[in-house]
Amino acid sequence: MQTFTPTRTPTWVSGRRLLEEKLSDLHKCANLDQIKQVHAQILKADLHRDLFVAPKLIAAFSLCRQMVLAINAFNQVQEPNVHLYNTLIRAHVQNSQSSQAFATFFEMQCSGVYPDNFTYPFLLKACSGQSYLRVIQMIHTHIEKFGFCSDIFVPNSLIDCYSKCGPVGVNAARKLFKVMGEKDIVSWNSMIGGLVRAGELGEARGLFDEMPKRDTVSWNTILDGYAKAGEMNRAFELFEKMPERNVVSWSTMISGYCKDGDLDMARMLFDKMPVKTLVPWTIIISGYAEKGLANEAISLYNKMEEAGLKPDDGALISILAACAESGLLGLGQKVHASIKRTKYKCSAPVSNALVDMYAKCGSLDEAYIVFNGMTKREVVSWNAMLQGFAMHGHGEKALQLFSRMKHEGFEPDKVTLVGVLCACTHAGFVEEGVQYFYTMESKYKIVPEVEHYGCMIDLLGRGGRLKEAFRLVRSMPMEPNAIIWGTLLGACRMHNDVDLARQVVDRLIQLEPSDPGNFSMLSNIYAAAGDWDSVSNVRLRMRNTGIQKPSGASSIEVDDELHEFTVFDRSHPKSEKIYQMIDRLVQDLKQVGYVPKAYQ
């Protein structure tokens, strides 16, 4: 009997090698057209079912954010092995689709394919930053059951994920870190990073001093700990002492000084740093914007573009958020203009930031234009727009938007309901608000949280239903916080209920003993009741504890410049004229029936 022995490599093998090579090249350049071309060749050679070709195809599609095509490539293979599953899981994680990653993981288990050393780190990466504590615990149990801890990458990922899940997670990370036999520099860095996030600065510093070897990441982590705690002197000390500084070290310092309000120092470091990437530019621009220094922020934004740097989504969102916070409509519009100039379409998160910025700056028309121009709206988009209408007293429009949102098939979330209740408050729709509050659980499956109670207390309180508001506070399933009592106090003040106000303010001082506003509120209440002994008592207490009330300031932006003024402010060159104008306005208001509100 004759046996057939091939004398030369069959053509499909050489063809396959060629394609594989082409695929691994494509992996680097992420060009969808080229991948599609190679894909066609693969189909022609009938290699799409191959267990070595398919993963490369999945990875290439994933890089181009073509998950539909990637999943399709996956489905071509009859019996996927663990490598193929891992590739798909990683693809989902890379495209920030964590739930899809988990679905693939469960599908893999159902098919009887066992996970390996690579599977868990990918899954953990999907958990990282998501606070999926339960899922992480489940993965952890799996790992212990299958004994994959031999690879240091696995416990390191676990420590990182755990330490991003709040106090409970940090505890789990601590425990794991303690029992780990061998630790590398990443294990230490992850643990220290977790402690810094948890605000355990002392413990973090202890570990930092204890670690056998430190790299720049270690230094940056502890630097950030001090910067976030506002201890800039200590941070600077370390910054000067550290053996090597990279962009992250400089950026951490700049960010710290910006948050500390020391923009001169931030700017000095920014000018001095040798390599400026997009992130430090973003930090310094947002820093100026947050402080209301529009001119400086705009000029830096221009300089950044001149330097050839294109803001990414993160930069745009960050700067727009800063504009929203301090009401810098001018800068916000400039950023919007530059987006329109350079981008055909912007992503949903950037549009959301634009809507929020315009809404918070009071330009509802522009907010609504951006909102209506969006092709892919998210619940957040609706929330930002709704909040904008609500905040500026357009309760009717806010509620109309709410109906439209439901009509277009969006599920309201807890933030939406805050917006709806807020809209009812500002438009004076007390009964409607009460209705929404008591039906939100049955209609939308949203259990009222402390924010919703806050809205309700504001709604009832402003409507003069103080007793009801107080009853609601006492019936709350959670502990009322300072905002709740503050809201109730505001209502007491509005309706001159001194007795209730006195009770409320006591609770408020228990919760916020160092807030000067509470003390001056208390003294105002006593003054209104004519209880002058108590007034001087409060003043004395304030002086003894060293509490000082900073005077409140208002601000307005005119021609890209922020003007700030306080009560009895005479610092403006035209203050004579300004006060004349105010007097005239008050006269006019009194004529139409306005009565100034004050305790004394």
Added chain:
DNA sequence: CTAGGGTTAG
């Protein structure tokens, strides 16, 4: 593993 990142009641 470290720097900037959207909606939340006064």
